[in-house]
Amino acid sequence: MNEEVVIKVSHLYKKFGHFTANDDLNFEVFKGEIFGFLGANGAGKTTAMRILCGLSTPTSGEVNVAGLDVGTCADAVKAKIGYMSQKFSLYEDLTIWENMRLYAGIYGVNKNEFRMRGEELLRELNMCDERNRLISTLSLGWKQKLAFMVAMIHKPQIVFLDEPTSGVDPITRRQFWELIYEAAANGVTIFVTTHYMDEAEYCDRVSIMVDGRIEALDTPSQLKIDHNVSSMNDLFLKLIR
Amino acid sequence: MIEVRNLKKQYGDLIAVNDVSFSVNEGELFGVIGPDGAGKTTLFRMINSLIIPDSGSVSLWGLNPVTDYKAIREMIGYMPGRFSLYEDLSVEENLEFFATVFGTTIEENYHLIKDIYAQIEPFKKRKAGQLSGGMKQKLALSCALIHKPRILVLDEPTTGVDAVSRYEFWDMLIKLKQNNITILVSTPYMDEASKCDRVALMQNGHVLMVDTPWGIENGFSTSLYGLKTINKYKLIQFLRSSVSCKSVYPFGEYLHYCDKREDVNEKILIEELKQAGFFDAIVDEVKPGIEDRFMELMGNVI
Numbered sequence: 001m002n003e004e005v006v007i008k009v010s011h012l013y014k015k016f017g018h019f020t021a022n023d024d025l026n027f028e029v030f031k032g033e034i035f036g037f038l039g040a041n042g043a044g045k046t047t048a049m050r051i052l053c054g055l056s057t058p059t060s061g062e063v064n065v066a067g068l069d070v071g072t073c074a075d076a077v078k079a080k081i082g083y084m085s086q087k088f089s090l091y092e093d094l095t096i097w098e099n100m101r102l103y104a105g106i107y108g109v110n111k112n113e114f115r116m117r118g119e120e121l122l123r124e125l126n127m128c129d130e131r132n133r134l135i136s137t138l139s140l141g142w143k144q145k146l147a148f149m150v151a152m153i154h155k156p157q158i159v160f161l162d163e164p165t166s167g168v169d170p171i172t173r174r175q176f177w178e179l180i181y182e183a184a185a186n187g188v189t190i191f192v193t194t195h196y197m198d199e200a201e202y203c204d205r206v207s208i209m210v211d212g213r214i215e216a217l218d219t220p221s222q223l224k225i226d227h228n229v230s231s232m233n234d235l236f237l238k239l240i241r
Numbered sequence: 242m243i244e245v246r247n248l249k250k251q252y253g254d255l256i257a258v259n260d261v262s263f264s265v266n267e268g269e270l271f272g273v274i275g276p277d278g279a280g281k282t283t284l285f286r287m288i289n290s291l292i293i294p295d296s297g298s299v300s301l302w303g304l305n306p307v308t309d310y311k312a313i314r315e316m317i318g319y320m321p322g323r324f325s326l327y328e329d330l331s332v333e334e335n336l337e338f339f340a341t342v343f344g345t346t347i348e349e350n351y352h353l354i355k356d357i358y359a360q361i362e363p364f365k366k367r368k369a370g371q372l373s374g375g376m377k378q379k380l381a382l383s384c385a386l387i388h389k390p391r392i393l394v395l396d397e398p399t400t401g402v403d404a405v406s407r408y409e410f411w412d413m414l415i416k417l418k419q420n421n422i423t424i425l426v427s428t429p430y431m432d433e434a435s436k437c438d439r440v441a442l443m444q445n446g447h448v449l450m451v452d453t454p455w456g457i458e459n460g461f462s463t464s465l466y467g468l469k470t471i472n473k474y475k476l477i478q479f480l481r482s483s484v485s486c487k488s489v490y491p492f493g494e495y496l497h498y499c500d501k502r503e504d505v506n507e508k509i510l511i512e513e514l515k516q517a518g519f520f521d522a523i524v525d526e527v528k529p530g531i532e533d534r535f536m537e538l539m540g541n542v543i
Contacts, residue, residue, distance in 0.1 A: 040403040040404075041373065041374045041375060041401075041402060041403045041406060042373055042375075139278060140277045163401070166400070166401060167400065167429045168276055168277065168429075169275075169276035169539065170431060170532050170535055170536050171490070171540075172276075174490050177491060178474075178491075181474045182474075185474065195404065196430075197404055197493075198492060201494040202493075221494065231493065233404060236404050236405070237405060237408065240405045
């Protein structure tokens with residue numbers, strides 16, 4: 001991890017009528033960092049994440065992602081980031097390779113580049129022999145691992161992961177995190193939400209949102225010291241109740 | 242009580258539930274714990290008469306869901322995994338509807354739902370579709386309870402719910418037990434096992450084990466070490482390459498490590514890690530949790 005800032009959020013507000021979903025958010029995320037974005041249901045995580053991804057615009061405030069202002073350059077931002085949602089998996093009736101080709105096409109990766117990149121990602125997953133399998137025949141764990149790789153097909157600077165491990169078995173969940181570590185070690189910034197508090201410990205830094213505001217932001221170990229708790233689970237309960 | 246014997250259900254090539262047997266005692270809070278695709282929903286739907294098994298049998302206090310489904314549906318309160326109340330009816334209308342369908346009234350069994358329903362009663366005129374996730378969950382539980390069921394079947398009530406709401410939900414279940422309702426609940430969150438009287442661990446259609454949470458944790462076969470270092474990812478890679486490594490998994494801020502050697506201890510491990518350059522490494526023997534045991538059992542099956 002280094003000190004190069006890839007996400008900078010200053011005084012971000014998002015209002016829906018009288019309801020303030022994001023209430024003066026301020027934070028920075030560094031290149032190659034694994035940044036955990038936690039909070040209770042309805043705290044405003046999804047709203048903030050959609051703004052960071054250029055899918056929604058702030059009511060006020062500045063949001064800079066990958067060197068671009070999302071307010072004015074949303075489309076350019078989208079080309080520089082990857083996104084993996086919990087619900088959206090891949091196209092079930094296409095094969096692994098076809099899915100990769102589809103997303104490469106959408107993100108404007110040219111043919112030759114894709115061939116190399118596709119092979120590289122399959123090798124990393126040890127799935128080179130499986131490329132012609134239909135997605136529908138894969139287990140949830142493999143689908144999620146593959147979806148993560150596909151989200152990186154265009155070599156994005158930042159990947160947003162929205163509850164990527166929900167319902168995944170404990171071994172696969174850990175294998176998934178090893179893929180995250182590996183990507184981060186290669187300089188990709190990871191912005192991740194989760195309901196598993198042990199996974200919060202895997203992040204370099206963690207922010208916890210409560211009612212639209214960021215109530216805590218630091219390394220997991222520092223947060224535990226500051227709030228005098230023994231686990232992230234205890235911290236979460238303490239802040240939110 | 243509930244008796245499940247050699248239950249099996251197959252969809253094409255996929256065996257969703259494979260030779261599953263267990264029993265649940267009257268008044269027990271029984272958890273079925275496993276990841277998505279383990280077969281939990283199929284199992285529950287065979288128990289509550291919504292799916293007919295290929296083979297095997299289910300008995301609920303002597304009744305068979307295949308032949309006695311009418312009687313069984315009156316006995317059971319079911320909360321499916323997906324929110325399935327009427328979104329365009331109000332909170333109150335939903336509750337009234339379910340009470341009426343089961344031939345009772347809200348007043349008659351209000352004592353059962355009082356603690357839960359009181360939390361959403363201020364919003365009783367609001368349409369169910371406009372409730373927050375946590376409120377929907379409370380309404381669904383109220384609707385499942387309003388006919389005073391003998392058994393409550395809850396399919397992943399806490400999936401996608403934050404840690405605090407999950408905590409509160411389990412508190413509600415534990416309170417419900419006092420009414421002598423037998424509760425069958427499934428979850429993918431291993432940490433929730435400790436709230437149950439007994440749990441069944443499920444994976445790929447099989448029940449790996451049935452026991453008390455305590456019994457499951459104590460079944461862990463070897464010593465488990467918690468390792469801590471600043472360079473976690475490097476340490477994982479180092480341990481994986483070692484011949485004496487049985488298993489290593491990240492666990493919060495620690496790595497959980499099992500060694501193949503029998504004569505190993507904390508001192509030896511620390512020494513070995515220092516020699517490998519991990520000078521800050523801390524090694525402590527730790528108590529295995531449900532998740533450790535689940536992964537050990539998974540390893541045996543795959």
